[in-house]
Amino acid sequence: GQQVMQIPQYQHVQEGEDFTTYCNSSTTLSNIQWYKQRPGGHPVFLIQLVKSGEVKKQKRLTFQFGEAKKNSSLHITATQTTDVGTYFCAGQNSGYALNFGKGTSLLVTP
């Protein structure tokens, strides 16, 4: 079955440094979604990527979907303490439920 691998598992940065998390699927995806989960909270939808090679930006966050639609990345520029949390990617094939990666926990030190 479809597997979604996500790295790194943890990342500790100083405030102002950049951060990237990577997601790879064993199969071609119809779309990939990214979620953020704050400590003690529930996953909150960030974005969905659908097209091959798609790049989307949300303020300091940049999301990319690979040309083969099997990998994706989330890059945060100049991290802030409010970026702390776990970032999950979740791959989907049409008509099937989301398959979540293990997540990357980001810690930002002021």
Place this chain on the structure above:
Amino acid sequence: SAVISQKPSRDICQRGTSLTIQCQVDSQVTMMFWYRQQPGQSLTLIATANQGSEATYESGFVIDKFPISRPNLTFSTLTVSNMSPEDSSIYLCSVEDPGTYEQYFGPGTRLTVT
């Protein structure tokens, strides 16, 4: 996005008992999902609940242990039956936007089994 509520938000239960978790959505949705998230772990899909049909369970999860109801397009329940400490986890329901396939999560139910 849909607004989703869950009850209870947390509970502490004794081994061998059962707990029913409710999920209420503020709009009609076709696809609802139940996930489990153990502390510090990712989300694992338990089952997909569509209104008017039997829930579809993922590998490792069975209906006798996790019976699901989906009586209408805005409500679902998940029961954790004959609980053991290994069932201690956060249980989350989610709904899918039918046009975009984006999923939105409820706040979760934190279950502790003693």
